[in-house]
Amino acid sequence: MQMNHKEINEALAGLGKISASGPPEMVAMIDQVIDTVRSQIDVVFSEHAGMADELLRAYEQLGIVFEVISRLASAETQDDVVRLFIESLRISYQDMELYSAERRKGEKLCWTPRKPNRAMEFSETISECIDNQRVFVKVFDRAIEDVAEIMAAPVFAGDNFVCVLVFVNDRKGRRFDASDMSLIDALVSVCGDLLRNYELADRLRELSIDTVKSLVSAVDQKDEYTSGHSNRVGHFAKLLGAEIGLTGNRLQMLEWAALLHDVGKIGIRDDVLKKPGKLTDEEFEHIKEHPVRSYDVVKAIPQMSEALGGVRHHHERFDGRGYPDGLAGNDIPLDARIILVADVFDALTTTRSYRKAFDIEKALAILREEAGTVGDPELVPVFEKIIQRELAAGRLPLDSYGTGIDAPKNDQKEANP
Numbered sequence: 001m002q003m004n005h006k007e008i009n010e011a012l013a014g015l016g017k018i019s020a021s022g023p024p025e026m027v028a029m030i031d032q033v034i035d036t037v038r039s040q041i042d043v044v045f046s047e048h049a050g051m052a053d054e055l056l057r058a059y060e061q062l063g064i065v066f067e068v069i070s071r072l073a074s075a076e077t078q079d080d081v082v083r084l085f086i087e088s089l090r091i092s093y094q095d096m097e098l099y100s101a102e103r104r105k106g107e108k109l110c111w112t113p114r115k116p117n118r119a120m121e122f123s124e125t126i127s128e129c130i131d132n133q134r135v136f137v138k139v140f141d142r143a144i145e146d147v148a149e150i151m152a153a154p155v156f157a158g159d160n161f162v163c164v165l166v167f168v169n170d171r172k173g174r175r176f177d178a179s180d181m182s183l184i185d186a187l188v189s190v191c192g193d194l195l196r197n198y199e200l201a202d203r204l205r206e207l208s209i210d211t212v213k214s215l216v217s218a219v220d221q222k223d224e225y226t227s228g229h230s231n232r233v234g235h236f237a238k239l240l241g242a243e244i245g246l247t248g249n250r251l252q253m254l255e256w257a258a259l260l261h262d263v264g265k266i267g268i269r270d271d272v273l274k275k276p277g278k279l280t281d282e283e284f285e286h287i288k289e290h291p292v293r294s295y296d297v298v299k300a301i302p303q304m305s306e307a308l309g310g311v312r313h314h315h316e317r318f319d320g321r322g323y324p325d326g327l328a329g330n331d332i333p334l335d336a337r338i339i340l341v342a343d344v345f346d347a348l349t350t351t352r353s354y355r356k357a358f359d360i361e362k363a364l365a366i367l368r369e370e371a372g373t374v375g376d377p378e379l380v381p382v383f384e385k386i387i388q389r390e391l392a393a394g395r396l397p398l399d400s401y402g403t404g405i406d407a408p409k410n411d412q413k414e415a416n417p
């Protein structure tokens with residue numbers, strides 16, 4: 001039979017009453033035994049009660065860690081990390097108010113508490129936690145709008161302050177203890193480390209993109225007429241990809257593919273690439289090798305495997321009469337269809353060895369006329385809308401447009417945009 005604390009005490013009291021009728025020495029001895037047993041049992045029960053509370057707290061905290069980590073796993077950007085971190089804490093601490101105070105570009109700390117007096121009352125604690133870069137709890141002796149205490153936790157990415165989180169505990173619930181502080185301290189550290197990693201990854205990505213941009217510029221400069229072409233195609237392809245909803249790594253791969261689409265031209269003979277006159281069939285076949293040559297270059301970089309389709313198929317026409325594989329319609333990878341539209345537009349709006357640049361309206365008209373035969377008929381109208389928007393916003397022509405090259409040399413067909 002299992003007995004709880006109260007039942008055991010009652011049983012011991014009953015035993016005391018029964019033994020009271022015995023000899024005095026016996027009664028005294030039994031009372032002493034009963035007192036000893038009672039005090040031992042009190043100790044055992046109070047220890048168990050403490051352990052049960054601690055177990056419950058540990059279980060709750062484990063739930064909070066799980067909630068935070070599983071949400072952070074879906075972050076793709078630094079902004080995502082901060083947003084998801086705060087969201088997950090709001091879910092875990094839904095019985096409290098949680099404020100996030102940010103400092104933007106060295107300005108004053110910016111936050112909007114629901115009750116304005118709090119900004120003043122809490123500011124000292126917030127400053128203290130930022131200055132010391134650690135979690136602070138401030139207990140209020142007098143009631144301030146039902147606030148019993150606040151816990152302020154700063155998020156730093158390396159040395160850079162990101163924001164401070166302020167948990168507001170009212171007078172009804174449990175008070176913050178050391179385990180709350182160490183849990184929040186650990187979580188803001190995880191968030192800070194993650195932000196730092198994203199920052200480093202972003203810097204690395206920018207560095208890689210800059211390196212690739214200089215590499216492709218060098219390739220573009222093999223032919224003076226295509227200077228800046230790959231960077232502009234990268235720019236337009238990225239705008240089009242973002243407009244149709246590509247994001248994150250998917251959009252990044254499209255940009256890589258667009259930047260590198262013509263890198264294989266490095267293997268095309270100069271006399272063919274720069275030939276001002278009409279190409280012979282053999283020369284045209286040689287120049288048509290460049291998408292596969294680009295593909296072979298990019299294939300050597302395992303991290304860019306998702307960019308391969310866009311690179312290899314950027315000259316596939318929508319009607320299937322392109323090269324190198326004669327793919328048609330939606331069999332052509334989406335990235336390649338995007339790059340083709342950006343590529344044709346840039347080729348038309350820049351002067352080539354065989355003709356002068358068309359103006360933007362004329363280039364858009366040609367893209368429109370060829371939608372469904374050359375370009376994807378669903379992408380062309382979206383691209384046109386983007387170009388009109390960029391024109392209206394004064395972002396076109398791009399800086400690198402019009403390289404000062406003039407005079408068309410002959411009427412060579414648009415073989416190689």
Ligand SMILES: [Fe+2]
Nearest residue numbers: 261262315417
């Ligand atoms: Fe090309």
